Amino acid sequence: VPARTLTAAAAVAAIAALVAGCGGDDAGHHENSAVPDGARTIAVTARDFEFEPAAIEVAAGEPIRIDLDVHNEPHDFVVDEAHAHVGGEEGETVTGGFTAPGEPGEYAFYCSIGNHRQLGMEGTLVVGQATP
Ligand SMILES: [Cu+2]
Secondary structure: OOHHHHHHHHHHHHHHHHHHHOOOOOOOOOOOOOOOOOOEEEEEEEEOOEEEOOEEEEEOOOEEEEEEEEOOOOEEEEEHHHOEEEEEOOOOEEEEEEEOOOOOEEEEEEOOOOOOOOOOOEEEEEEEOOOO
16 A cells, blocks of 8 residues: 555544544534624624634624625534634634633634645634623
8 A cells, every 4th residue: 555545544533533523522523603692793704714804803792693704615614712613614604602712812723624724714803802
């Protein structure tokens, strides 16, 4: 067996392991995270291979709804610390939500599909002080 094939098989296994770990509960990988009550909607475009906008500002603990406009091929929007996952197929606009982290700072959002993150599909979730 060519080494190339083995490498590809290992990559597929690694991706399968990542997908299995996504969400960490009974929700499937393709099930979008729930939109919290009172969420503010932020429109995000995902395309090969970038997000628009590349930086999103939220307040600590703020309920957020993401409307993700998906272009070119399947993409998703993930924030590990907020357990956020919104994903869809090319041509879809999909909705999901999350509660912003309680600790102000900068967090990464990214596309977890294939090597999209390495190709540039990541951005910054800027979490500011909670609004009174
Ligand atoms: Cu992607």
